[in-house]
Amino acid sequence: VDLQQGDYEEMDQLAIAKPLCKAAFRVLHAQDIGIAVARAIRAAVSGRPGGVYLDLPAKLFSQVMDAAEGARSLVKVVDAAPAQLPSPDSVARALEVLKGAKRPLIILGKGAAYAQADEAVRELVEKSGIPFLPMSMAKGLLPDTHPQSAGAARSMVLKDADVVVLVGARLNWLLSHGKGKTWGEPGSKTFIQIDIEPREMDSNVAIVAPLVGDIGSCVSA
Template identity: 60%
Template sequence: MRQKPYAKAAFRVNQPQDLGIALARAIRVSVSGRPGGVYLDLPANVLAATMEKDEALTTIVKVENPSPALLPCPKSVASAISLLAKAERPLVILGKGAAYSQADEQLREFIESAQIPFLPMSMAKGILEDTHPLSAATARSFALANADVVMLVGARLNWLLAHGKKGWAADTQFIQLDIEPQEIDSNRPIAVPVVGDIASSMQGMLAELKQNTFTTPLVWRDILNIHKQQNAQKMHEKLSTDTQPLNYFNALSAVRDVLRENQDIYLVNEGANTLDNARNIIDMYKPRRRLDCGTWGVMGIGMGYAIGASVTSGSPVVAIEGDSAFGFSGMEIETICRYNLPVTIVIFNNGGIYRGDGVDLSGAGAPSPTDLLHHARYDKLMDAFRGVGYNVTTTDELRHALTTGIQSRKPTIINVVIDPAAGTESGHITKLNPKQVAGN
């Protein structure tokens, strides 16, 4: 089998005596350096083999220090601080690598000491709370277009950041903190690469900052705050407008209100409109509590993530799902109900993939492949598995159902009826919409 292109490494075990060392090697490769999945192939003859218990016990390997610290070059750290100190409009971008590193306190101390505005990528939300005064998320486009020095912390200049091109200044200088040297210079030249694990790199940055103290210019922070306030006002108008049927904004406003009072929950999020809008509207207050489709944009991760987060943490989980996205893994609600997991699933039902384009491709009155049944009652699925279901059409009903679902710790589905005309293919890539709906 040819798994190597799709995994960090791939190994085959040819005899049962090698299982211990093979597992140890797979664990070490998986968690050391840049973490990644490892494929371990067990042929049928190995799976069917038997061993004496005493012999099997001797093959067990304890993995010592599987993820050793990788220290950055001190010269690179000093260069990074020097460049930031000279910057007029610095910006820190936190990626999921920063979240994986669990260097939360070092990152907070560095950002607050130097007063540098920051932007979190989706799964880095909560390293510093989204409501932090230095968060530039509300003025994201302006910050990216005007920053003169950007420090990437466990983040890559991939498509989620337009490869560092469209929407960026041509003369922006980049500092990149990454554990993987092959990520450096991948799309834009990196002025200062700092290669090492994030925790060690931030320890070095903090030590250097104490020797060469600087503070981000107040004028840059002030202009960002002006743009943040302007954008927040525009968003407030959308969130506070009551409509019937509901749209994404007022429905997510109700969800946001409830989650603000339940900051310990784990949030799972997938969809197109549902993902884009929830990422912008729902604030996170704690690190590693938001799980979504990430860089690859893969649908179908929702219920698996929800189950995993619930089992490993014991905490309530809220999964905010588009109706199409839910369909990719929805029958895992049986597992959720079987184990009585405290998972509340909020399904934004606008009757379409994206929103449906209404195009009759057959010419015979058949529905479009992107149209779903708007009158579908996803909440009724819970009748089959003895969970709890709610069908909601107002923000008050949604707040009540979500609050009850979280507090009850019972498997719950909330079917949120959304206007079929709400949303486009994606709030951020509308150029891909069918011509019939583009710009609507």
């Protein structure tokens, strides 16, 4: 029971952290620190990566463990972020849409950068021959001097593209939510979206060809 008597770190930091983090856990027993750290690592790097808060209350610090027992309590995290493959049907659908494109455009977002699939992304861009536009958090995936970089013509390519491939990029305020004057004539765009989070699809506009999976697996499919 919390009587709010002015204890050290009395503020409920776990409750504060929960809405701000991907996951938040509290450890009450020293022998659980190993499994808690393992769970935090897995939560942080699997799926869409995000910050994890691990709460160690002051009362935990006075607990004592045998060194051997402490060593045994440590957990080796195995395959924390396993590959998530897109379905064959979704890959076929995306390819079919791309085949009909006259002015395709690839937009690289921070999800592509976080995925650490640089070579797979480069191969997609260079083999397809499609111009690419990097968002600010995806700068460096490919050099701005790359012959297919459309960074210097951002306004033009967003208006003129007929098929847009979003690679780890969200249609948020940075891209005018996929609507408005930024995107030219209403209804003139068809969107393919690659993202590890299925709830990201159709968040602002209809996604004709969603590919749900990790970036590396999707662009290599």
